[in-house]
Amino acid sequence: MKDDQRVSLGADLYLLLFLALFSITAVLMTLTQNVWLNTLYLGLTVILILLTYFFGLIVGLSANLLFIFGQILVMIALNTIQHSEIPVLMIFWLIMPLLLSATFYGMNHNQIKLQKSNAKLRADIMARGAFDEETNLRTTVAYIQDAQVFLETNRRFNLPVTTVIIRIRYYKEIRKMMSNEQYLELLKLVSETITTTTRNNDVVYLLEQNDPTWAILLFSNQDGAKVAAERIKANFEANLREAVNLKNLEILLVVGIASWTPEKMHSPYDLMNTGIKEIEYDVAQ
Structure with a gap:
């Protein structure tokens, strides 16, 4: 410096x-x-x-x-x-x-x-993996580091900590029909939708690009996280209708929500993996 x-x-x-x-x-x-x-x-x-x-x-x-x-x-x-x-x-x-x-x-x-x-x-x-180059969102490395802070806050002040994991339903099949340009536009569209929809104190991450996986860390319970997730889905559907290059693709978001449970979880990885597991139970409309 x-x-x-x-x-x-x-x-x-x-x-x-x-x-x-x-x-x-x-x-x-x-x-x-x-x-x-x-x-x-x-x-x-x-x-x-x-x-x-x-x-x-x-x-x-x-x-x-x-x-x-x-x-x-x-x-x-x-x-x-x-x-x-x-x-x-x-x-x-x-x-x-x-x-x-x-x-x-x-x-x-x-x-x-x-x-x-x-x-x-x-x-x-x-x-060092702190930020994703395409979307400028934090990555898994940052997620684990930030989650430690969230969990310490939970321990000290008993604030609920919840993670929302977001993926694209049938992504592998959809990717075969997309060009690289469409892929990058979709990646940015979802990222911008999540970023603009969440609150200022909620932190957004892109955990993976191969099977695009987004995550949000927030001080909220399950019900509050569900409201945020539904709002993201609704905003994404509205933004998708305006994306000319993606109009021919039927794209739906699926969400998994997991709250920190000290009795069952021992590290930020447990919180993240539980959220990913919960995606299986989300039925996109």
Whole structure:
């Protein structure tokens, strides 16, 4: 985290320095009052910055050295051939493009490092199984960890803890008739329906993708969980009718509900497996 903060600070400093140098360049351009040469050099400076951005620091520095050499040739030509006087202040063009390219590269380099760090962090989270990549729901790993907290709350304050397990009836048969696009849409449709239907203090999980299995942990008794389950089914049916890509499929949700019973259960796995077992007794309408 400290490394990321240092890199972010570096990117900000390079940006401020780049803007300051650009402002100084604008002031010096005004003082020299050589419109056509300043315009030409400004355009070439922008090209040098873009070369540094797309091809790296080495290419950018090499191009800047060629630009400096070209400026020297222009000055010699104007003085010897045309006998034109070039203001001494025009010398700033020898160093400003180089400084602008270097600061822009530094800013971009630090931003790329931040992007890579964020991507790695996201990959680490996914690798540890905390969240499902497709739906951003918590997975089985998180379910077991969170259930421990729910069960400890149950022990201390005697609050009822219930889990609702949700699956798709005849999923294996339906999957054979679906394309990958339809599968992903169905996965997200069910996930969004459950998430938007449940209360804020209910936690939703996607336990498995091969045979899509969702779970909800809630502080409620069996009756309260049944009401929540029926509401999810009703909302899913309404949302399914609006899903154009899924209209040709007859999809029903089945639900299993299990409440924590300390006398019969010993771990969150017992609660989860009991809920999965209860699905067998749900007859979808």
